[in-house]
Amino acid sequence: MNMTKLDPHRFRRELTVGEVAARSGVAVSAIHFYESKGLIKSWRNPGNQRRYPREVLRRVAVIKVAQRVGIPLASIREALMTLPEGRTPTAADWSKLSAKWKVELNDRIAKLTQLRDQLSNCIGCGCLSLRDCPLRNPWDELSEQGPGPRLLAPD
């Protein structure tokens, strides 16, 4: 009695798009969209329906995490393309991605922290109203002296 092949209540290697959507918390349309953008891949069953490896759940989770960090899909795609083609990615493979994004996260945190501290100063000085307020300087009275609004958290 081999039940593993078709019984949907047992572990199955492949997932339908709806299952991926349900388990990843992403809309089916978003899954299609990610696939159209090359972030994930599927094969088709005889009826032309998409089938995904379970690994796709990890990918989608990673996509969502990266998006929270503010990384655009195109960059996420780049990063995911560094994963191995033939084999299921290992812990070490995923680690590389995480490490890269951690750096970006740290950058972002640093910029926001800087911004917050400047905002604090401005609350103390009567925000944006005094000549030496760091949030105000580059754009108002002193605009002639600089190349533009580049003092704060430049991209």
Next chain:
Amino acid sequence: MNMTKLDPHRFRRELTVGEVAARSGVAVSAIHFYESKGLIKSWRNPGNQRRYPREVLRRVAVIKVAQRVGIPLASIREALMTLPEGRTPTAADWSKLSAKWKVELNDRIAKLTQLRDQLSNCIGCGCLSLRDCPLRNPWDELSEQGPGPRLLAPD
């Protein structure tokens, strides 16, 4: 010899859209756009050209700062609408805005920091590959147990 009225090299109370653009570091089209969205206001000269109070520079500076924090224009507009209508906003008026946004900034920083720390853990544990990885749990094996991807930095 009263030169203060028309001499453009002297201090003038009102600014043209081009001056606002140059001094704020924002494109003329963006100024128009902000005005169309109700974030700033102008009056018209006899030739139908926009004229701005100098105060608009502060507004634009504030808009740009808030955007860096990640606040959408609609919310910035809401916040700016709390400023007094008739009079030029005081330091205290601006302080209130800053204080509000500082809270949002702190939230954002906290969320990103949490995310970073979880990412660090995942690097240690072989990111996203183990059952107890906080970045993986809610969306994969354990998806049946929760209401969705809400464990991490929920909005």
Next chain:
DNA sequence: TCTTGACCTCAACCAAGATTGAGGTTTTAC
């Protein structure tokens, strides 16, 4: 005066990140 640059309006377009709908097929469940 007259030219040039700055300004006007309005509509179209762009990018990202999707969602929605139409029209049709496949799978699943009873």
Next chain:
DNA sequence: GTAAAACCTCAATCTTGGTTGAGGTCAAGA
């Protein structure tokens, strides 16, 4: 065996935050 649920494709639409361009007016300086 049949109906409902899930799936398919493709095009259109949406939101945010703008930019670009066409066609025309206004203002400042030589």
